[in-house]
Amino acid sequence: MSLLSSRHTRRLKVHSARWQRRALFVLGGVVVGAAAVMLALLADRAQQAFHHLLLHWHYASLVVTPLGFGLSVYLTRRFFPNSQGSGIPQAIAARQLRDHGLRHRLVSIRIAIGKILLTLLGLLCGASAGREGPTVQVGASIMFALGRFSPRRQPGLILAGAAAGVAAAFNTPLAGIVFGIEEMSRAFEVRTSGLIIGGVIAAGLTSMALVGDYTYFGTTSATLGTSADWLAVPVCGAIGGLAGGVFSRILILVAGGLPGKAGRWIKRWPVPFAILCGLGVAVCGLAAGGTTFGTGYEQIESVLASGAALPWSFGLLKFAATSLTSISGIPGGIFSPSLAIGGGVGLNLSAIFPGVPVGAMVLLGMVAYFAGVVQAPITAFVIVTEMTDNHAMMVPLMATALIASSLSRLVCPEGVYHALAKNFLRQTRGTAEPPAAAAG
Template sequence: MPEDHQPIPDALKAELSDWRRWVSRVVVLSFAALAGLSVVLMTRLSEHALEVFFKVQQQWFWAPLLWTPLCTVAVVWCTRRWFPGAAGSGIPQVMAALDPETPPAQRRQLVSLRVALGKIGLTSAGLMAGLSTGREGPSVQVAAGVMHHARRWLPTGSGVKDHELLVAGGAAGIAAAFNTPLGGVMFAIEELSRHPEQRRSGLLVAAIVLAGLIAVSIDGNGTYFGVIKVQALTWALLLPGLLVALSAGLLGGLFSRLLIQSFSPNAGRFSMWRRQYPLRFAAGCGFAVALIGVAAGGLTFGSGYETTKQLLEGQDSTPGLYVALRFLATWLSAWSGVPGGIFAPCLTIGAGIGSDIANLTGHPYQAALIALGMTGFLAAVTQAPITAFIIVMEMVDGHSMVLSLMACALTASGVARLLSPPLYGALTSTWKVNPPAQTSPPAPDPER
């Protein structure tokens, strides 16, 4: 009878004798820890930046009308001059770098240690301007850039590929930013890599989890938005839950389509102005965001974390047009060209949708509808429903709502798919066709 398994002593000897395998593991896990630390650094800088902005805004309510456009222009100028690959969310850049047809030189412009450092500073600066952006999407590009740098330290013949490092880094960024290791793993499978390498999946998952643990060890093991208090769900949730899913899917699909059209080279006169006068255009976007923020009493400034948390806690202080105002502020912030993500603002928009429908229907379980709105809008914009419901479930400790969150994510994503192609896939094509170009001589690449 043939033996199906190698004898234990022989297997142990083979495992210990291959030094390249062990060095590769140490290098990958070490850089995973560094990726987690880099996300923690960006988190701290972003929080401090928001504190600076809100101190200015609370002292002089009109200050954002000057502060926001001036800071937006400064951030866009620095981005275009020194870090053109750091513009926007960062997720499309990582997806473009994952394309095997992307030349190595272009890949270094999209993901590298240098770009990661620029992304950290410029994303924080965008939040200090008061723009409606987030740090979670940029965490993907930051962590991917750190992990990609590990290839310099891997021994020859290690077998670890650039593609694997980028996938692990991007997923580690999500895991560390949201404190959602499972969400990071699913993001790697659903969004970054449709066909993951099975042979090294264990090492990659370990890297993702380690990055999340680094963030947890520093920031604590609390959930992102606390714990929602949901009583036993009944069939009474069906109608308002369906309204939330359909509304989130419709608005999320429109938001995705709007962003894709805005960044399309054939978007018309405004895109022509954006290409010809990027700094003036950024100033206009910044001023519009400031006007919206002043009109909303400051509630549309920043990532929206505090607003979302207050809604989940039953403290609804948002105006009736909050969803529309945050929608516009987030679109204009992204269109301005600053480095910044849309995950956190999308969660806030979704929370506002859930809160509005809870007030409209008089449903007693407002927190449940808010969680459904967060899941639905994020799933609709990203068209990654499994990632969306897992992220929200882990952020609010909503394990009692697993089936409801899943159903909402799938419904909203299906509705959005009728209105718009996948957002990040479409933006990735833009980065492939129009690679970043610096307006000054490029600095020496530290990875050469």
């Protein structure tokens, strides 16, 4: 009897532990979803405040943007180290660390708070940055913090938080799951897949409950008609993929340290360098009539929804502004700006293909450039399809993403997030901890 009782007790403990794990992932998804909605609403307010300032003083960006960049980098380095950039490389690096304390340097509630505040500061001063990448680091930090309430370490918490962050930020649950598999882990983990999906669902439902169901860029029915229209697929894939590879190459080179005097100067004087980058962003904004400031969401949404016109130089100037923002060292993502740059590329290429609907060209450009930057083709076409609710374009988007991702590797052999993650691993781990398989 005592043996049967002992077995029964052990079964109860195992059953209880499983339900605790499930509850933890669902609770984390709810919290991540709420945080994503809060950041989205505040980010919109920050951009509106900056545009309101420009209406009253056209050249305000020449003062506000450089000073804001300098202040952001100072606060980042002084109070919130490892919160710079998009935050996705930090989440990837954290998963590859064994030591709990070392992980805490990359994903923590302190970093999450700093990430939110400083991302908003960047948008408040006109940075060409997004909020979706920061939401990934915030989500990973929240899940990692909740793991302390578990009786044992929870595999997949950081991965689940990152995936839930993407799902809630874009209202794209499928893209969140694909992002977690293809970009964050680069493998399908059967052991934790169900729990991760549960967290993504909880985050998505929380987002929908707070702001309703919506498509990020609205809806468009544009598609490719004749067989001649399909010539746009390789053209957009090639140009967008190569441009995305160039952007990634710039970020990786600057983050790793430029050679010579320029690299030493940037390392020694990060705040003045950020101020110069901010000045460059301001000049790009003025040259583009203010369209390159912020995430770029409004500009592309207006093109897809109503066929609004953008300056012919929008794509190029948005590329320059986003590059300067990203290398400056301020917290801010590249998801939305990359999609906006790609949309600008597609818009310009529509002049070569007058018979193809402009909306279809914009979608092809978006997926091509984004796939070229992240080199995650499945995530690229899934996220664009979900954000525009245009399933008729899925096959052309899929082909474009594959072409773009392949050609991007000719310029930049490794995806930008994983290349940057190696920098954080070196800085955080040094040689004290041997490499390990990602487990958390």
